[in-house]
């Protein structure tokens with residue numbers, strides 16, 4: 001359960017990455033040290049920064065730069081890849097189109113999802129059927145983002161091995177039927193500066209899946225995370241790092257010991273802010289319930305009913321654009 005944390009810890013995960021393909025990783029002192037830090041961060045805050053993640057800083061910056069250039073384009077250009085229900089809610093949405101807590105968010109975004117082909121998940125997947133339409137402009141947008149997505153997927157799967165150990169399981173707890181064929185979401189977001197307190201870049205929400213990797217602008221403090229006593233704690237940029245946080249499915253797997261912490265974005269700076277957010281999820285059609293290996297740490301009781309990730313996502317997507 002989230003406690004009254006007052007800052008978000010920074011974890012150097014390089015010892016975990018070095019051994020994440022080693023079947024004996026659970027015996028490695030460097031790995032165990034990272035695992036202990038992950039357990040503490042996931043229990044106390046549900047949020048942590050990762051450094052030593054291996055994604056080159058030039059790529060982190062490159063995806064933010066190309067994002068900024070896209071949002072600088074005129075509306076007609078951006079609207080060429082307009083989000084519609086017909087392509088599974090993928091594409092560009094203008095400022096105010098996304099609704100959180102009943103209020104329009106002061107952000108624009110490109111929403112991307114892993115491709116869902118016709119009939120792939122039967123009725124469950126119908127709403128999400130479609131593929132990403134990438135902008136032609138700026139050039140190379142698609143190549144750069146796809147490269148980034150592939151590195152994020154790899155990184156998140158390795159962090160999940162550490163989290164599986166932290167939960168007292170085998171490193172491979174989140175592979176196979178659970179998240180061996182992980183669904184993913186990416187949001188490419190731009191936040192204009194807002195001057196009034198009523199204007200919120202993105203209202204308070206939790207993320208839906210397993211683990212979020214957030215690449216935020218280096219010089220703007222806008223992300224806030226809620227602690228147990230209801231205070232909003234800043235998650236200021238830590239250059240070169242990624243912000244990681246727990247999603248709703250990992251909260252269920254951990255029987256509530258790891259929190260999918262509420263967070264929001266308010267850009268009170270004088271600059272336009274961008275972030276590129278990758279969401280690593282379970283298999284689309286998997287039924288998620290508290291892990292047996294872990295129930296002992298929560299007195300053996302099961303606090304959550306099973307949830308199907310795809311149903312959770314569809315319910316969110318269908319309500320994110322209606323006031």
Ligand SMILES: N=C(N)NCCCC[C@H](N)C(=O)O
Pocket residue numbers: 098099100101185187202205206207208279316320
């Ligand atoms: N895929 C994820 N996690 N997207 C997060 C978006 C949060 C805002 C959304 N309107 C909401 O209320 O959930």
Ligand SMILES: O=C(O)CCC(=O)C(=O)O
Pocket residue numbers: 187189202207214216222223263264265275277
């Ligand atoms: O832009 C950010 O810093 C956070 C965005 C976010 O929380 C989300 O898209 O789920």
Ligand SMILES: [Fe+2]
Pocket residue numbers: 205206207263
């Ligand atoms: Fe979020």
